[in-house]
Amino acid sequence: MTYTFQDIKDYEQFIKAFHSLSGLDLNFYKETQMKRRINNFISIRGYAGNYTGFLKALSQDSQLYDAFFKHLTINVTQFFRDDKLWGTLREKIIPELNKKRAPLKFWSAGCSAGQEAYTIASIMAEYFPDTTFSILGTDIDVNVLKQAKEGIYEERDFASTPRPVLDKYFTLVNRKYQVKDILKKNITFKEQNLLTDHFEKGMDLIACRNVVIYFTDEAKDILYQKFADSLNPRGFLFTGSTEHIFGKTHLNLKSVSSFFYQK
Ligand SMILES: C[S@@+](CC[C@H](N)C(=O)[O-])C[C@H]1O[C@@H](n2cnc3c(N)ncnc32)[C@H](O)[C@@H]1O
Incomplete structure (x- = not known):
């Protein structure tokens, strides 16, 4: 499916658009921590301040999408943890x-x-x-x-x-x-x-x-x-x-x- 994005100005609009792209509603996650994680990822990938460009790239590049999803969900684990x-x-x-x-x-x-x-x-x-x-x-x-x-x-x-x-x-x-x-x-x-x-x-x-x-x-x-x-x-x-x-x-x-x- 191809997504088109309006100009996305802030975090609130970003999570709304990401919800329609991925099905994951980030409103259920604590805003301060999530915002920090998301903005870190976005700037490391060269899209600082450019939510629209980043979302476009996410919808077209499955490797970027997978890496971002993994970054958000934090999969760290171990056998017999604790x-x-x-x-x-x-x-x-x-x-x-x-x-x-x-x-x-x-x-x-x-x-x-x-x-x-x-x-x-x-x-x-x-x-x-x-x-x-x-x-x-x-x-x-x-x-x-x-x-x-x-x-x-x-x-x-x-x-x-x-x-x-x-x-x-x-x-x-x-x-x-x-x-x-x-x-x-x-x-x-x-x-x-x-x-x-x-x-x-x-x-x-x-x-x-x-x-x-x-x-x-x-x-x-x-x-x-x-x-x-x-x-x-x-x-x-x-x-x-x-x-x-x-x-x-x-x-x-x-x-x-x-x-x-x-x-
Ligand atoms: C840090 S791991 C914990 C793994 C294991 N339970 C442990 O304690 O080692 C957190 C896992 O929760 C999953 N997760 C995060 N949000 C979720 C959601 N809304 N529904 C189902 N799984 C979710 C992530 O994908 C990730 O694999």
Whole structure:
């Protein structure tokens, strides 16, 4: 599709035009941080002060578009990111879920290139081999989802990964690590915008970590309500290690351990 742009004078007009080009509504993201990131990118690419020219270039150059989208969505992640919290998941949360029902339904919301989803799969394979489960991994960025489906990673992605897990569940191919089918078989990756799309119900654990940092407070409120509705009774929300949900009694989520909330 070809887009034509009127003369775009300010940030407000820019995000409106970008919304129609990409489907991503940046009004849900904190303005100060987003504006800084966008203006940085625009000036590095030689379009300082020229929103119109930049948007035109975005609509014509898919590499520029992908690089900009990646810059906005910030895909940084790792296997076993914040390793202590994965210990809590293994020792406390999954045993609690295991008492209740199977198959368990996990969701890595904002999964980036899949490291979080495969971390959950490796814990299940290693410590709960008899429990049946499925994992959904979703993200707004189709390029990271491509990598998630391929399951090929660099050594640096494993800085927090226990060595035996790396050796057992990944194969070294051309100096990269390919995830084995035993971890892949229970995972589905799909594109989803957490701010606008429909959520599946019946989740037992939703991990949404390091995704909402740039969302406005209003966007976070709506999102947490949708997560609460998507969880089974006694299911858990697992947040990032700077993300607290305080004073939101209407959500019916109580803190059971740092960064774990139970419905
Ligand atoms: C920093 S990564 C976090 C990955 C992983 N959860 C972790 O904690 O390591 C943030 C991810 O959120 C995704 N994201 C940002 N806005 C989103 C939205 N509106 N809907 C779905 N995913 C989004 C980005 O594409 C990115 O892959």
